[in-house]
Amino acid sequence: MLQSNGQKKFQRTIEDFTCEHCGEFVKGTGYTNHCPKCLWSKHVDKNPGDRAEACCGMMEPTRLEGTTPHYRIVHRCVRCKMKRKNDIAKNDSNEAIIALATKAAHTRM
Numbered sequence: 001m002l003q004s005n006g007q008k009k010f011q012r013t014i015e016d017f018t019c020e021h022c023g024e025f026v027k028g029t030g031y032t033n034h035c036p037k038c039l040w041s042k043h044v045d046k047n048p049g050d051r052a053e054a055c056c057g058m059m060e061p062t063r064l065e066g067t068t069p070h071y072r073i074v075h076r077c078v079r080c081k082m083k084r085k086n087d088i089a090k091n092d093s094n095e096a097i098i099a100l101a102t103k104a105a106h107t108r109m
């Protein structure tokens with residue numbers, strides 16, 4: 001089947017979004033996949049950036065991984081429990097990152 005007028009775009013899209021966890025308005029950079037304020041993400045990608053995932057569950061930041069300055073956030077989908085690691089972005093809130101590190105230190109997963 002040929003899709004002549006389907007106009008499906010598979011390019012990276014730069015999109016703004018409103019965080020469904022804390023309500024923060026997030027300016028998209030094309031790489032943004034989590035909220036810089038509360039670090040929550042959303043399960044929308046099968047592969048990074050493709051937005052092909054139908055789950056759309058919220059993804060909770062569960063812990064930090066790695067060492068300075070290459071930290072990654074381990075996200076877990078609250079709906080399907082899938083885990084994914086995401087690099088910390090430059091504009092992520094330091095407070096949120098520290099809070100996550102502190103929380104992780106007290107919660108053995």
Ligand SMILES: [Zn+2]
Binds near residue numbers: 020021036038039040
């Ligand atoms: Zn948020």
Ligand SMILES: [Zn+2]
Binds near residue numbers: 043056077078080
């Ligand atoms: Zn999911």
